[in-house]
Amino acid sequence: MTKTSVTTLIMKRKFDVPAEKVFEAWTFAEILKKWMFTMEHTNKVAKSDLRVGGTWEIIDHRNGKDYRAVGEYKVVEPPTKLVFTFKMPQFSDLEDDITVEIQPLVTGCEMSFTQEINVIHEEGWTTQDIEKAHEDWKKETEQGWHYMFLGLKELVETGKITYPSF
Template identity: 85%
Template sequence: MTKTSVTTLIMKRTFEVPSEKVFDAWTNGDVIKKWMFTMENTNKVAKSDPRVGGTWEIVDHRDGKDYRAIGEYKVVDPPKKLIFTFKMPQFSDLADDITVEIQPLESGCEMTFTQEINVIHEEGWTKEDIEKAHEDWKKETEQGWYYMFLGLKELVETGKITYP
């Protein structure tokens, strides 16, 4: 059996739009296709059934390969909270849990994104190896979401994404 541990990534972003618009961007397949993973022209599939037990799927095509992400919704509480699993079957059978909480502000809203990242251990790892892996996996995951959240912000605030 593969040994694993979990590290937690938390990111916050503010948006100059109502909570409902940001929540919709996480649950509407047509909108997800425009910002999640890369962008609309590489995302071949973007499906979402945002209800408890419903599923979501994205297939992103880059460099001649398909990258598939799937998950299941655990909590759907519009426009405040969404909890779902995130899994890329071609890389691992493990599913991370993602929580998106959206709080209204006087002007716009604040999103708190939390991902419980499953870290796979290699044989013979020490405590230090595990701690380093946690930091590395967290850093790589944060970098990916950082760029996606730039697109998400531009999309919900302006209606389109202009960065390459």
């Protein structure tokens, strides 16, 4: 059995729209396919069965490969809380837990995002190796979400995402 440990990533973002609009962006397939792990023009599948025990799935096609992200909804409390599992089966059978909490503000809302990241250990790792891996995995995960959250913000506030040309 693979040895693992967990590190926690917490991120916060403010949006100039009501909490309902941000919650919908996390749960409606037609919106998910535009920002979450995908871009609309590379998305092959976006599904969301929004109920406790329901599942979600996204398949993105890039550089000749399919990248699949899947999970199950554990808590659904519109428009303020969503808890779900996240895994990419092509890379690992491990599931992370993600909690999205959306707090209405006088104007707009604030999203708190928490991901419990499963970190796979290599044989013979020391405590320092594990600590470094936690920081590395957290940093890489945060970078990915940072870019997705830029798209999410633009999408909910303007109705579209302008993708940079790389």
